Amino acid sequence: MSVQWTRDGHRICWLASYPKSGNTWLRFLLTNLLLGPQADTTGMERRVPDLHDATDLSQLLTHDRAFVKSHLMWQPGMPLGDATAGFVYVVRNPLDVLVSNLNYLFLQSYDQLAPLAETERQAFADRYVDTYLEHRGDPRWLQFGMGSWTQHEQSWSSANETVPGLTLRYENLLARPTREVARICEFVGLERTPEQIEGAVRDSSFERMREIEEQEIRERQSGFFYRPNFAAGHRQGFRFMNRGREGLARRRLRPEQLQRAEQAFEEPMRQLGYASTAAGAGCS
Helix, strand or coil: CCCCCCCCCCCEEEEEECCCCCHHHHHHHHHHHHHCCCCCCHHHHHHCCEHHHCCCHHHHHCCCCEEEEECCCCCCCCCCHHHEEEEEEEECCHHHHHHHHHHHHHHHHHHHHCCCCHHHHHHHHHHHHHHHHHHCCCHHHHHCCCCCHHHHHHHHHHHCCCCCEEEEEHHHHHHCHHHHHHHHHHHHCCCCCHHHHHHHHHHCCHHHHHHHHHHHHHCCCECCCECHHHHHHHHCCCCCCCCCCCCHHHHHCCHHHHHHHHHHCHHHHHHHCCCCHHHCCCCC
16 A cells, blocks of 8 residues: 555655664655755755654645654654654664664764773763663663654554555665665655666765765754764764664674674564574674
């Protein structure tokens, strides 16, 4: 089932994900499909806005076919939930999500971490991993109504029972972007030629988005990528566009941390088809 734009009052297609699961990439892909090649993130923030940055929710409905980013769980009473025409949900291996969120925390907090010795920064990272596994997600996001990683994924999975939805695996977007973007176009009712889809994929590559991030940081262009309070993290090389690949957990976590992480997310990983790295498959 595709997005039902024709229903009265149903004007939003949510681009939903747990934080650090590929939502920005999806937003940029869609912006390129809607507006053509982008030189910066200005068009993305205007055409595919972020629910969490909105000071006036009515501003999110300036288009009859509105695309809006959300990290919230799907639940009764969510903002503008009654305007929902459908959703695209991106799910990513929860172990890689953990590591990507840790990198983002270092980007956000490096001004506080800079005075610490390397051993103390490693202890900070270890405490984060322990807390993440205890809560099955980042405790910061729990405070903002995003739930644990498991709760978030289950909420949007159940949303399919009431509204049209398309679930994408981040790993499939990496491996077969043209095919997955074609699925998005079909679902949201965008008529695009194979050449236009290939162009949007090319113009939204990790390398191109990293170029834009570096440009906005270099020019101190306030917007999505550059924020003055991230300056310390930027100077240390931390970036929002971090790696853009699979297997982060296996490269970043120590063996005992990786084992505990797989145990913590064993059931949802099994249900979603993510194999254990201990079995020699899966993440990489």
